[in-house]
Amino acid sequence: MQYADPQSLRLFIAVCECGTIARAAEREFIAPSALSKRIADLEDALGVTLLIRSQRGVSPTPAGEDLLEHARPILRSLQRLQSEVGDHADGIRGHVRLLSIRSAMAEQLPDDLAGFLLSHPQVGLTLDACVSSEVTRGVMNGAAEIGVCRDFSPCRELRAYPYGFDSLAVVVAKAHPLASRERLDFIETLDHEHICASQGNSHKKLTDRAAHEAGRDVNYRLYVSSPEVAMRLIAGGLGLGVFPAEAVETAVALYQVRVIPLNDEWARRTQYLCTSAMEPLSPAARHLLQHLLQRHRAVQGAQAA
Secondary structure: OOOOOHHHHHHHHHHHHHOOHHHHHHHHOOOHHHHHHHHHHHHHHHOOOOEEEEOOEEEEOHHHHHHHHHHHHHHHHHHHHHHHHHHHHHOOOEEEEEEEOHHHHOOOHHHHHHHHHHHOOOEEEEEEEOOHHHHHHHHHOOOOOEEEEEOOOOOOOEEEEEEEEEEEEEEEEOOOOOOOOOOEOHHHHHHOOEEEOOOOOHHHHHHHHHHHHOOOOOOEEEEOOOHHHHHHHHHOOOOEEEEEHHHHOOHHHHOOEEEEEEOOHHHEEEEEEEEEOOOOOOHHHHHHHHHHHHHHHHHHHHHHO
16 A cells, blocks of 8 residues: 555545535645546555545545544644744744634634734635534534634533624614614514524524523524525515624625614623644644634723723
């Protein structure tokens, strides 16, 4: 059996995470044909079939699952080794993958990342948007070193650090009966039809629970997979939606909608930085985490003042 080089392992991981050669090639900035060739060479080198290919995309074989499990820690170890050796030469270097909920990406996170990257020109970053459960799962399985999640539940596999807050709000068309309100209790929305932007989002669980505690059900008229599509349907008068207020501020300028904050205590939610408790961070990720925590403390101090 021949040697599996780190670059091929990284591309194999990308294909497994993206589900298609095309999306993986786009993420890794490589031609799809070249990526396919690297995966085929990797299969030849290892003497096994790693991927099941179909019209819907690709998925790992049992051998591919085994390789995926081992490839991530191998690459993290190599990255840490390269970074630690490089630190002795000319500063922090490396590449950090970060997963984040959308509301954090609409707030301070981009500015915090920009400040860090400007100060560390030899550090690269991949930032992907996910729902909170996908963030924690991605950090636990090694797909990312740092995550920004919400309402963290303590577990043995993860460490968590408070990072910020987001608040839920109701989005309605400007002609909606509730559009004149400055604030709302969630129960007041239950007399109106709702549009759900994703059945897997965390705030759907909160709103469903709040309705249940009030002895009511949320009247979902439409389920859509995209917040942008939901905004267009809301602007068209087909229902209202509940979203993180910070993530939909730009919707006011793009659509004929109003964003109305919710009064309910459960509508204000804590954001956390999370990292693996089982694997040490690379030097680049460790410095990034320290920078994000320092920025959080600075923001808290400014707000307190």
